[in-house]
Amino acid sequence: MINLDDVTKIYKRGAAPALNHCSLNIGVGEFVFLVGSSGSGKSTLLSLVLREERATSGQIHVLGQDVTRLSRWKVPRLRRQIGTVFQDFKLLENKSVYDNVAIAPQVIGRPRHAIQTEVPQTLEMVGLAGKEKRMPHELSGGEMQRVAIARAMVNRPKLLLADEPTGNLDPTTSWGIMTLLEQINRTGTTVVMATHDHQIVDQMRKRVIELVDGRVERDQERGAYGMAR
Numbered sequence: 061m062i063n064l065d066d067v068t069k070i071y072k073r074g075a076a077p078a079l080n081h082c083s084l085n086i087g088v089g090e091f092v093f094l095v096g097s098s099g100s101g102k103s104t105l106l107s108l109v110l111r112e113e114r115a116t117s118g119q120i121h122v123l124g125q126d127v128t129r130l131s132r133w134k135v136p137r138l139r140r141q142i143g144t145v146f147q148d149f150k151l152l153e154n155k156s157v158y159d160n161v162a163i164a165p166q167v168i169g170r171p172r173h174a175i176q177t178e179v180p181q182t183l184e185m186v187g188l189a190g191k192e193k194r195m196p197h198e199l200s201g202g203e204m205q206r207v208a209i210a211r212a213m214v215n216r217p218k219l220l221l222a223d224e225p226t227g228n229l230d231p232t233t234s235w236g237i238m239t240l241l242e243q244i245n246r247t248g249t250t251v252v253m254a255t256h257d258h259q260i261v262d263q264m265r266k267r268v269i270e271l272v273d274g275r276v277e278r279d280q281e282r283g284a285y286g287m288a289r
């Protein structure tokens with residue numbers, strides 16, 4: 061699903077590498093936490109997977125494609141197969157819940173009748189049935205993140221990348237979001253989540269990849285946030 065082979069990313073000549081000879085392999089259906097202190101390279105790794113940034117050296121395969129060589133016109137097709145969720149939700153403030161989700165199938169040209177069934181189905185899956193007409197400012201933080209997850213999932217991507225999805229939420233609300241991500245993973249979507257949330261990582265006991273200064277310091281099945289020494 062995701063394979064990095066000796067990947068280095070240097071943003072500016074002379075700067076320390078954001079990723080430094082990084083190799084890892086994430087298989088279909090896995091749930092992986094990406095942890096590490098601020099600046100360790102988590103977001104950089106996610107942006108390389110999405111081909112928002114390009115590696116300085118090394119090879120990256122995502123969904124069977126060599127994204128280090130992928131021509132520019134093929135990048136949108138790659139991104140269509142990847143759902144993304146962020147800490148700040150990135151909702152369109154002047155659009156309803158329904159329209160925020162519908163935008164994803166609209167941009168890839170899904171037929172209208174398909175959108176009319178897929179959007180309500182997805183909103184139900186994330187627990188927002190009945191809130192289609194609400195505007196983002198009429199939602200709680202947890203509900204806003206559910207809209208973002210619905211938008212990420214409505215086109216049924218095989219891979220979901222989440223960059224600190226619980227970063228703006230209180231612990232109880234965060235657990236609701238984690239339950240949802242786990243459910244999405246159980247239905248076959250590979251989930252990679254960058255997080256600083258110790259409690260969540262410690263309780264969920266999923267695979268943990270820890271970055272330190274852009275290097276893979278630890279890659280552990282059923283890991284905790286900090287290394288047990």
Ligand SMILES: Nc1ncnc2c1ncn2[C@@H]1O[C@H](COP(=O)(O)OP(=O)(O)OP(=O)(O)O)[C@@H](O)[C@H]1O
Nearest residue numbers: 071072077078096097098099100101102103104105
């Ligand atoms: N667009 C950019 N241009 C230059 N340097 C960058 C850029 N993005 C990230 N960096 C640098 O790369 C390094 C890794 O940053 P990155 O954002 O990947 O870390 P992170 O682990 O996601 O941090 P955080 O937990 O704070 O989000 C940092 O030193 C950062 O300053």
